[in-house]
Amino acid sequence: MYVIIAGGGKVGYYLAQELIGSNHEVLVIERDGNRVDQIHDELRQNVMRGDGCEARTLDTAGVARADIVAAVTGDDEDNLVVCEIARRRGVARTIARINNPKNELLFKRRGIETTISATQAVLAQIEQELPTHEVIPLLQLNSGLEVLEIKLPETSPVAGRSVREVLLPPESLISLVVDPGGVPRIPSGDTRLSAGDALVVVTRNECVELVREALVGSTHGLDT
């Protein structure tokens, strides 16, 4: 495979090393001449000085025959532009590093589906550690859907009810119920929910708060 990597910082450099180690053809494009000199000893002909945001640089790099273009600079706006130009040049698969998780939506709107955010990954880990967080985002699906894990607290309005009785927003469903003993079940309409159950729920991005209200109830009631 031929992979073009825009950005020769730590992410780009280690990514290139790994790919070269697996015998892929790799070219790192880096703007800063000093950085190019630093990584040139190791990467040799696999690094090129230039601005990956410039169409001309990407053309020189042979973007038209690249299988993947990965934009991994520290600037989200540069990463977006690299991916946009690569796609205009016919690259089927573009991958973008996102630094500000709030920017993910724009990348998705522009059709750049594969985005990686270290900030988001660390945040998700921290949120999983917090016992007070009943709603944990697990996964973003491409179609505007999101997978959540929801732990039912003692005060949950649905504790003791069957799945059939739970009112969820449209296009939302409880796809898995894990009881406090860690046993997973695919729920039917008759499955009874209890406090302490962990539910895996699929819903639309814009309905997460409604799902939280339905399954967790008001979390602010305890603060009085």
Place this chain on the structure above:
Amino acid sequence: MNVMIMGCGRVGARIAGILDQTGHSVTVLDIDAGSFRRLPDGFGGKRALGNAIDGPTLERYGIESMDAFMACTQGDNRNYFASMLAREVYGVRRVLCRIYDPIREEIFREMGLETFSPTSIGAQIMVDMLLKPSDAGRI
């Protein structure tokens, strides 16, 4: 018209002044408070301090109620990013974007963005001044 201008450099400040004088409601956004000194005396619009390539900042200054957004910072990619945020995420109808690099400008224009490249337009005017002095001299 409600207009948000990103970047209070010479061009941004000038556009802001003209629109303000002609009765439009103008918000100028810049990351450097010192840049607002470029605005003309008596400027009646809003000076907004913050980074326009951040959704929450745009929301804080009312991006959703803007009729137009103009990106005029020095950075082509920043301008493109903010323009796309305004158009795709916040639904602003008119989005104008300055792009210095003519090649990138062409690509962004093909993607349906209203772009303006001072590089190509300026170069053309100067060539015209040289070769057709009688026409261009009157600009």
